[in-house]
Amino acid sequence: MANLKEIRNRITSIGSTMQITSAMKMVSAAKLKKAQDAITAMRPYSSKLTELLQNLSATLEGDAGGAYSTQREVSKVLLVVITSNRGLCGGFNSSITKTVVKTVAEKYADKTVELLTIGKKGKVTLGKTFNVIDSRDDVFDDLTFENVALVAEKLMKLYIEGAYDKIEVVYNRFKNAATQIPQVEQFLPIKPVEGDEVIANSDYIFEPSKEEIVLALIPKSLKTQLYKSIRDSFAAEHGARMTAMHKATDNATDLRDDLLLTYNKARQAAITNEILEIVGGAEALKN
DSSP, rough: OOHHHHHHHHHHHHHHHHHHHOOOOOOOOHHHHHHHHHHHHHHHHHHHHHHHHHHHHHSSSOTTGGGOOOOOOOEEEEEEEOOOOSSSSHHHHHHHHHHHHHHHHHTTSSHHHHHEEEHHHHHHHTTTTTTEEEEEGGGGGGGHHHHHHHHHHHHHHHHHHTTTTTEEEEEEEEEETEEEEEEEEEEEHHHHOTOOOOOOOOOOOOOOOOOHHHHHHHHHHHHHHHHHHHHHHHHHHHHHHHHHHHHHHHHHHHHHHHHHHHHHHHHHHHHHHHHHHHHHHHHHHHO
């Protein structure tokens, strides 16, 4: 059994750790509320914009999406991997790493795959295995639509120039504070309307023409899609960190309580031994 001083030092150390994890939990909880409100407000707009674009495209003949909807034979793929800049958020980043590895193994085993990472953790982990063409860690320093739009414009340019035949976004979708769902979404080329979901040709007058509206909406829709993905990941990160710090605080509390019990037992044993020694010495003096 460790001596009293060692146990006391460990109790003090665990107490300091509990203060840190508890503070991080409260900070993440505050940031989560703001991030959750932002993504909750944005999702309906993003989905409605995509739906509007698909419905309008479905009423057009030919290749209405221009260069952004050109379906090419896939030989080079770019994965946009969204992780976090900081750790201490449980399995948040590792789930994205596993999703990327699984996606490449199952879908693109015989293709050339390169990455563009948003977040330091993705670059550090996946950079050992894959070729990372660029890393935009600065996006989280000032998470605005304008900054994300610059990244989206770069991706659109790479696709139009033919550098890649397909671009997908890998991120954690926020469900609640305890649950994050890894997602792989196609970014380019634009997915055609699936199934028989063709909207009836209502008697609308379009000004300007449908083609012009679609070509103007596509870049805006793509920028919004990437911004939504990053916002989703940002909210999921804070939810994961809050949950991880809550568990860490609980575990530290249990460990501290066990050490306090051990400390009290050791101290009681030491006191008992001292009393026995004193009593034994007194008895010896009497004799």
